[in-house]
Structure formats: structure tokens, C-alpha cells
Amino acid sequence: MMFLLYETGLRIVIHTANLILQDWKQKTQGIWISPICPKMNDDRESKNNFKKDLLEYIERYRARPLQFWQKTISEHDFSSINVHLISSTPGRHTGPDLNKFGHLKLRQTLKNYxxxxxxxxxxxxxxxxxxxxxxxxxxxxxxxxxxxxxxxxxxxxxxxxxxxxxxxxxxxxxxxxxxxxxxxxxxxxxxxxxxxxxxxxxxxxxxxxxxxxxxxxxxxxxxxxxxxxxxxxxxxxxxxx
Structure with a gap:
């Protein structure tokens, strides 16, 4: 995953390869590129909760360097993104986190939409x-x-x-x-x-x-x-x- 910050806004890139030569040279990979999300004063979300799901995924890293990107993402308008984010994180998820990640998140999304x-x-x-x-x-x-x-x-x-x-x-x-x-x-x-x-x-x-x-x-x-x-x-x- 990549976060590309421009003067005009923020772009999210999600790809199937690890960013190492061995994984992308002479191999077929997939990539999804978001539209540029402009910076906003309010907290505009996509209709599919893409921003919310992305922030919850980043939070699971518990990494201080990502705090900058958490703040940056929260400041941008994601209303033009019309896709669902299905992320995966290690560990067992229970209670309110049960359907937030992995194949159970996919199950819930298919059921709802x-x-x-x-x-x-x-x-x-x-x-x-x-x-x-x-x-x-x-x-x-x-x-x-x-x-x-x-x-x-x-x-x-x-x-x-x-x-x-x-x-x-x-x-x-x-x-x-x-x-x-x-x-x-x-x-x-x-x-x-x-x-x-x-x-x-x-x-x-x-x-x-x-x-x-x-x-x-x-x-x-x-x-x-x-x-x-x-x-x-x-x-x-x-x-x-």
C-alpha cells in the first residue's frame, strides 16, 4: 500500500506485490489507484466507509511513524471513493472487531451489498x-x-x-x-x-x-x-x- 500526498490532495494505492524486485519483475500483479482526495476542513467519508476502514487498519500497526498518515487521511475528503476496503491483520478478532478484517469482513460486505x-x-x-x-x-x-x-x-x-x-x-x-x-x-x-x-x-x-x-x-x-x-x-x- 502507498499513500501519495500532493499539493492537490491525497491518493491511496493498493497493490498485490511486495515492493521488492523479486515479486514484481516478470510477474503479473494487480493495482488499484484511488482518485485524488482533496483536503477538507470537515471529515467527509466515502459512502462505503473506506476512510474509517483504512484508519482502523493502520491503527493495528501500532507504529508511531504512521500517526502522521492517520492525521493526514482524516483531513481529506474520501467521498469520491466508491469501493470497499477488505484488509487483513494478524491475530484473532472477537466482539466488536469480529467482522472488521479478513474473510469475515468480506462475508459481511457481500451480505450487506x-x-x-x-x-x-x-x-x-x-x-x-x-x-x-x-x-x-x-x-x-x-x-x-x-x-x-x-x-x-x-x-x-x-x-x-x-x-x-x-x-x-x-x-x-x-x-x-x-x-x-x-x-x-x-x-x-x-x-x-x-x-x-x-x-x-x-x-x-x-x-x-x-x-x-x-x-x-x-x-x-x-x-x-x-x-x-x-x-x-x-x-x-x-x-x-
């Missing part, structure tokens, strides 16, 4: 997720992935009792090997052996265009050596080197 009950195409469509890192998903799919997480992703006001299919996009070893960077690209995909063992229910990944991988395909695991085939630069991958 979407109503697709009568959309048959929606009700029969899968939910597709894409990501570059995987933590612990639990010992079985029902422990978190297709229970809590999928419940947050589907439209909760729907009267349908059936859960949609969940399809996940994650690179295979072959995707990494034949990429522009070759095996070095796998350094930005921190899926480790201990996470694999903790999540035996992790399904066969999907690719784009969304077609099912073959059962012989394996997800990329960053701390496993790959020496069977060279990558697009003729290199092998050995994390112990």
Missing part, C-alpha cells in the same frame, strides 16, 4: 480463488477451507442451501519451470512442505483458462528440490544450495 438470489447463472457458478502463498488449511476440507472460507465467499443472503464449487488457482511445478524466470520464480510462492503435510485435503489446482489439471500435476513447493528437468534458463532448483 449483494443480492443475487434470483440470478440462476450465479447460483450455478463456481467460486474461483487465486493466490501465491498457502498457509495451513486444516486437516480436512471441512475444518476451514470449505466451511468458514467458502461460507464467506458465497452470497449469504441466498436462499439456496447448496454450497457452490470452490476452485483454486495455484502454480504447478511445470508452470514455474517453464515461466519467464524459471525456477527462480518459485521463490515468490511460499508454499512449504510443513503446510502441505498439514493440509492433505488441498485439491488439485486449476489453471487459467480454468481447466482442470491432470492428476500427475503437483503444486509448487518452495522447499523441495527439482532436478529432473531444467527450467527455461537451463537451471535446476535446490533450496539447500
Amino acid at each position: 449483494l443480492n443475487l438470489d434470483k440470478d440462476e447463472q450465479y447460483n450455478s457458478s463456481p467460486i474461483v480463488g487465486q493466490f501465491s502463498s498457502i498457509g495451513s488449511l486444516g486437516p480436512n476440507a471441512n475444518s476451514w477451507l470449505t466451511k468458514e472460507f467458502l461460507t464467506s465467499l458465497k452470497q449469504l443472503s441466498s436462499s439456496s442451501l447448496e454450497s457452490p464449487e470452490l476452485k483454486l488457482i495455484y502454480p504447478t511445478v511445470e508452470n514455474v519451470r517453464t515461466s519467464l524466470e524459471g525456477y527462480m520464480a518459485g521463490g515468490s510462492l511460499p508454499y512449504a512442505t510443513f503446510s502441505l503435510h498439514d493440509s492433505p485435503s488441498f485439491p488439485i489446482p486449476y489453471d487459467l483458462p480454468p481447466v482442470k489439471y491432470q492428476t500427475s500435476d503437483k503444486p509448487w513447493i518452495v522447499d523441495v528440490a527439482y532436478k529432473d528437468k531444467p527450467d527455461s534458463h537451463g537451471n535446476m532448483w535446490d533450496p539447500s544450495d
